[in-house]
Amino acid sequence: MRARMWSLRHVLTLSLAAGRLSGQGTERLALRPPMGFNTWNKFQCNVSDQLVRGMADAMVASGMKEAGYQYVVIDDCWQVARDANGRIVADPERFPLGMKALADYVHDRGLKFGLYTDIGPKTCAGRPGSSGHFDLDAKSYAAWGVDYIKVDWCHADSLIAPAQYARFRQALQRSGRPIVLSICEWGLNQPWDWGPKVGHLWRVTDDIEDNWRSLVWIVNSAAAHHGAAGPGHWNDPDMLEVGNGGMTAEEYKTHFSLWAIMAAPLIAGNDLRTMSPSTSEILLNREVIAVDQDPLGVQGRIVIDRGNGSQVWMKPLQDGGRAVALVNFRSDTAGVSVRWKEIGLPAGPASVRDLWAHKDLGSHEDRGTDFGTRLEMKVPPHGVVMLRVRAAP
Ligand code: GAL
Numbered sequence: 005m006r007a008r009m010w011s012l013r014h015v016l017t018l019s020l021a022a023g024r025l026s027g028q029g030t031e032r033l034a035l036r037p038p039m040g041f042n043t044w045n046k047f048q049c050n051v052s053d054q055l056v057r058g059m060a061d062a063m064v065a066s067g068m069k070e071a072g073y074q075y076v077v078i079d080d081c082w083q084v085a086r087d088a089n090g091r092i093v094a095d096p097e098r099f100p101l102g103m104k105a106l107a108d109y110v111h112d113r114g115l116k117f118g119l120y121t122d123i124g125p126k127t128c129a130g131r132p133g134s135s136g137h138f139d140l141d142a143k144s145y146a147a148w149g150v151d152y153i154k155v156d157w158c159h160a161d162s163l164i165a166p167a168q169y170a171r172f173r174q175a176l177q178r179s180g181r182p183i184v185l186s187i188c189e190w191g192l193n194q195p196w197d198w199g200p201k202v203g204h205l206w207r208v209t210d211d212i213e214d215n216w217r218s219l220v221w222i223v224n225s226a227a228a229h230h231g232a233a234g235p236g237h238w239n240d241p242d243m244l245e246v247g248n249g250g251m252t253a254e255e256y257k258t259h260f261s262l263w264a265i266m267a268a269p270l271i272a273g274n275d276l277r278t279m280s281p282s283t284s285e286i287l288l289n290r291e292v293i294a295v296d297q298d299p300l301g302v303q304g305r306i307v308i309d310r311g312n313g314s315q316v317w318m319k320p321l322q323d324g325g326r327a328v329a330l331v332n333f334r335s336d337t338a339g340v341s342v343r344w345k346e347i348g349l350p351a352g353p354a355s356v357r358d359l360w361a362h363k364d365l366g367s368h369e370d371r372g373t374d375f376g377t378r379l380e381m382k383v384p385p386h387g388v389v390m391l392r393v394r395a396a397p
Pocket of ligand 1: 044079080120127128129156157158188210211
């Protein structure tokens with residue numbers, strides 16, 4: 005029995021690896037965490053050609069494209085039926101010109117186009133899923149010019165997730181078009197174990213909600229799997245809620261900072277056409293985005309949990325520096341401190357830059373002694389101080 009189990013696992017591993025090697029370069033698709041916009045958090049089923057064109061335009065006009073945002077993704081509810089040949093059909097009222105014309109519009113703006121489907125027979129909103137049609141759907145996506153597909157897990161619970169998603173990926177590969185595969189089975193089947201070989205990103209939890217409690221819950225779950233992430237394969241703590249109104253500006257800053265230090269996909273979920281200055285300041289903070297997109301591709305982790313509601317997070321960066329987030333989960337202001345040895349730097353002087361104040365704080369010397377040489381910052385309630393620290397050469 006043991007031998008049989010081993011061999012089944014072995015076969016699965018080998019076939020996943022083979023799929024990867026024959027991937028027409030798909031393994032090079034998401035060398036940095038994908039950045040973009042998805043319709044679900046703000047618009048749910050209220051999607052249309054006009055909305056998506058508006059988002060593509062706003063992504064360019066707001067400066068988001070220039071800051072690295074790229075994918076414009078339509079989530080659930082774009083699809084209504086299958087035609088006589090089994091091909092998936094977009095809602096003709098909401099997308100009267102069809103998906104190819106919409107993808108062309110997005111591409112013409114230098115952006116990439118994404119869609120959503122489901123492994124099972126129906127999507128979570130009850131639209132037709134891809135069950136029994138993986139190859140046909142992959143062909144439609146390729147013909148339309150789809151660059152990114154989010155694949156959900158509703159009505160699929162009797163199935164084996166790694167095998168289903170591996171089959172979906174193979175169908176994408178057979179389509180001949182490089183397409184990012186976003187696995188969305190909500191962390192139910194330990195996707196951090198097999199996701200890196202199958203897809204480019206995988207959700208680690210159930211859906212995010214636009215409130216602080218949800219954010220804290222997701223961060224705790226996502227932090228545990230930091231070892232699974234790397235260039236081409238990322239933990240996905242879900243799309244951003246920044247700008248949707250359920251949290252304070254301070255909380256949204258913390259949201260964005262933690263996503264960045266976790267090397268999470270940065271998929272905006274707000275209305276890009278009507279962003280407040282505070283929302284665009286957050287989504288367009290290039291210094292924080294640079295932490296997320298750092299080419300070393302290491303997911304940051306909690307290095308210190310003070311047990312009093314404050315944490316220190318650290319992400320090693322390609323230049324040898326460290327991104328550091330001092331996080332205050334409490335509802336009063338707290339002093340949060342860090343020692344260089346806690347973030348893997350030697351005692352001595354290091355330069356410190358504040359990524360939200362956009363200010364060099366100068367050199368701070370941690371002499372490695374017990375008292376008085378740690379760096380301590382005041383952090384507002386539910387807030388964060390995000391730093392870049394580099395040991396002096
Ligand atoms: C959920 C998924 C959400 C959204 C929704 C659409 O399962 O986690 O992100 O895609 O389905 O119905």
